[in-house]
Amino acid sequence: MRMVDLIEKKRDGKELSKEEIEFIIKGYTCEEIPDYQMSAFAMAVYFQNMTDQERAALTMAMVESGDQIDLSAIEGIKVDKHSTGGVGDTTTLVLAPLVASVGVPVAKMSGRGLGHTGGTIDKLEAIKGFSVEITSQQFTDLVNKNKVAVVGQSGNLTPADKKLYALRDVTATVNSIPLIASSIMSKKIASGADAIVLDVKTGAGAFMKDLSQAEELAKAMVDIGNNLGRNTIAIISDMSQPLGFAIGNALEVKEAIDTLKGEGPKDLLELCLSLGSQMVLLAGKTNTLAEARLLLEDAITTRKGLETLKTFLLAQGGDPSVVDDVTKLPTAQFQIDVPAKESGYLSNIVADKIGVAAMLLGAGRATKESVIDLAVGIELRKKVGDYVEAGEALVSLHSNEANVDEVIRRVYESYTVTPKKVKPPTLIYKEIR
Ligand code: URA
Ligand code: CA
Numbered sequence: 177m178r179m180v181d182l183i184e185k186k187r188d189g190k191e192l193s194k195e196e197i198e199f200i201i202k203g204y205t206c207e208e209i210p211d212y213q214m215s216a217f218a219m220a221v222y223f224q225n226m227t228d229q230e231r232a233a234l235t236m237a238m239v240e241s242g243d244q245i246d247l248s249a250i251e252g253i254k255v256d257k258h259s260t261g262g263v264g265d266t267t268t269l270v271l272a273p274l275v276a277s278v279g280v281p282v283a284k285m286s287g288r289g290l291g292h293t294g295g296t297i298d299k300l301e302a303i304k305g306f307s308v309e310i311t312s313q314q315f316t317d318l319v320n321k322n323k324v325a326v327v328g329q330s331g332n333l334t335p336a337d338k339k340l341y342a343l344r345d346v347t348a349t350v351n352s353i354p355l356i357a358s359s360i361m362s363k364k365i366a367s368g369a370d371a372i373v374l375d376v377k378t379g380a381g382a383f384m385k386d387l388s389q390a391e392e393l394a395k396a397m398v399d400i401g402n403n404l405g406r407n408t409i410a411i412i413s414d415m416s417q418p419l420g421f422a423i424g425n426a427l428e429v430k431e432a433i434d435t436l437k438g439e440g441p442k443d444l445l446e447l448c449l450s451l452g453s454q455m456v457l458l459a460g461k462t463n464t465l466a467e468a469r470l471l472l473e474d475a476i477t478t479r480k481g482l483e484t485l486k487t488f489l490l491a492q493g494g495d496p497s498v499v500d501d502v503t504k505l506p507t508a509q510f511q512i513d514v515p516a517k518e519s520g521y522l523s524n525i526v527a528d529k530i531g532v533a534a535m536l537l538g539a540g541r542a543t544k545e546s547v548i549d550l551a552v553g554i555e556l557r558k559k560v561g562d563y564v565e566a567g568e569a570l571v572s573l574h575s576n577e578a579n580v581d582e583v584i585r586r587v588y589e590s591y592t593v594t595p596k597k598v599k600p601p602t603l604i605y606k607e608i609r
Contacts, residue, residue, distance in 0.1 A: 179203065179213045186220035194233040201237035205336045211343055218340070218349040226354035231396065232403040234354070238362035241336035245285065247368035249316045252281045255455045256369035258360065260393070261291070262415045263381040263531035264423035268296045269432035270440075270448045270481075271455070276324035277484035278471045280459040283319045284326045285367045292531030292540045294425050294548045297328055302426040302505055302550040306494030324488045333366045356383075357396035361404075371407040371458040373451055374398070378605065379416030381527025387412065387605060394608045407458050412605040413447055417525040417560050420444035424539040424553015424574060426505040433499055436482040443559075443603050449473065450604055506551035509576050513557075513569035514584050520593040522562050522570075529590035530554060530571075533583045537575050552576055554587070561600030564593065 177199045185192060192200075200217065203209035226234065247254050255275075259265055268284070276282045286296040286308070293299070300306050308328040310318070318325035337359050344350045364372050374397055377383070378390035394410035401408025420441040422431040434440040435448065449472055456468035475481040486496035498504045535542060538549035557569040564570065570591055573580055 179209050179217075183213060183216050183220055186217060186224055189224045191227050192230055192233075194229070197230060197233040198237045201234070201241055201336045204339065205241045214340065214343055215347045215349070218344055218347060218352070218355065221354060222349045222352045228399055228403060231354050231358055231400050235358040235362045235365065235400050236404060238334050238336040238340075238358060239366045242333050242366065243331040244366050245331070245333070245368035247283050247316075247370075250281050250283055250319045252279075253370045253459045254281055254283050254368060255371045255373060255458045256284075256364055256367065257373045257375065257451055257455060258364055259375040260360070260377050261381075261383050262377045262419060263292050263527040263534075264418035264420055264428065265377075265415075266299075266420055266422065266428040266432050266435070266444055267375065267448055267451060269299060269429060270435045270444065271452050272324050272326065273485035273488055274436060274448065274472055274475055274481035275452050275455050276322065276488070277475045277480040278456060278461060279323060280456055280461055281319050282324040283315065283368070284324070285329055286326055287329045288541070290541045290544065292528075292535045293423060293428065293553065294540060294550075296326065298548055298550070299425045299428050300326065300494070302429045303489055303494040303498055304504070306489060306492055308492065310492065318491050322484070322487050322491055324484065325492065326488075334362045337362050353392055353396050357393060357400055361397055361400045364401075365404060365406060369406060372401050372409075373454045373458065374408065374410035375447070375451055376410050376412050377415035378412055379414055379527060379601075380529075381418065381531060382415040391606060391608070394606075398608050409454050409458065409607065409609040411447075411450055411454065411607050413450075414601050414603050414605065415527055416601055418527050418530055418556060419447065421556045421559075422553065423530065423534040423556075424537075425548065425550040426507070427553040427555060427574060429498075429505055430502045433482070433485070433502060436476065436485060437479065438476045445476075446603055508549075508551040508574035510573070510578060510580075512573040512575060512580055512584075514571050514573065514587050515567045516558075516564045516570050516591075516593060517566060517588070518593055519564065519566045520595050521598040522558050522560050522564060522591065523594045523598045524590075524592040525556070525560055526590040529586055530556075533586040533590070536583050536586070537573065537577075537580070549576055559600065561598050
């Protein structure tokens with residue numbers, strides 16, 4: 177086989193075989209195929225798309241390019257959840273203990289990453305003593321014992337994806353449904369998931385700005401998962417405005433604790449119950465989605481989920497008393513309200529703009545080397561559809577710098593107030609299975 181012939185075949189819109197795709201991914205991973213040929217191939221895929229069989233083969237070839245996590249020593253069906261980005265998305269912190277508390281194993285491998293706030297691991301490190309530096313044996317034992325553990329990403333997972341994603345980034349080929357879908361799904365499958373629940377975001381703060389694109393991506397991922405024997409479903413949820421009220425690491429931990437107490441933001445709770453019921457159903461704990469939801473609602477009312485959070489924190493060295501006393505979380509030196517300039521209804525809070533404002537305060541990483549300030553962030557006081565009086569706070573900034581002029585400017589840029597009543601946006605658009 178010659179790479180040039182395979183590029184030509186894809187360029188002309190023909191379907192590649194599984195063997196041909198394996199040849200490309202193997203060759204690229206071991207550097208027999210150079211970046212310039214892979215770039216041309218990615219561009220050919222960008223314009224010519226891939227069939228379902230090609231997408232599944234590409235995903236599996238990337239899975240097989242590196243280590244695969246073996247979770248077979250963990251009892252039960254391991255369901256993983258993945259969100260495609262977003263701003264202030266606190267769902268994992270709520271879902272992991274909540275779903276575990278009804279007996280579904282949550283073996284979460286997580287990262288730090290770039291973005292408006294840290295990743296799940298950064299957020300958890302706002303809890304004194306908490307560590308994800310556990311061995312794979314400890315990880316397995318903890319999930320078997322407590323039904324939940326979080327471990328940092330280790331090993332050489334999907335190196336082909338890592339290389340290809342970086343190449344796509346500089347060759348204008350990121351925005352291709354078959355390439356995005358196989359990239360995300362290869363990482364989930366290599367992490368050992370038996371079943372996968374996807375939360376595909378749509379709106380200003382999302383990767384996929386419009387609903388039809390989000391839907392196409394969701395369908396592509398669900399098809400790949402199911403073609404590769406992993407039961408997969410997707411929910412398409414709103415990310416036009418941030419989820420919940422908190423954007424920031426310690427602030428989101430507090431928000432997750434509130435939610436497990438049944439006192440959290442309505443939208444965050446609703447999304448967690450929706451995603452969580454899908455997880456419980458895929459894990460085979462119940463026969464219907466409605467039963468799964470009842471189980472989770474009960475775990476909130478009885479505080480079973482909250483208790484599981486304490487057990488989980490303690491098992492990984494964290495101080496569980498923060499759950500009852502959130503003042504033990506890191507707090508910022510200054511809390512600065514940003515008042516509304518006029519009265520009216522909030523019609524828009526541009527999620528990514530607010531996200532960037534939170535990052536400017538130090539809540540997230542702009543580059544891999546950036547250091548996160550776990551205490552800082554933004555608390556929304558109003559959300560789309562709410563009425564606000566002039567002078568009332570739109571948001572509270574939690575800052576360790578006194579000068580926040582630039583952040584305030586960006587907050588005003590992301591808020592729109594209108595005299596007319598506004599309906600809050602739909603939270604969950606669709607379910608794709
Ligand atoms: N996220 C990924 O992991 N891969 C993509 O290709 C795009 C977003
Ligand atoms: Ca939030």
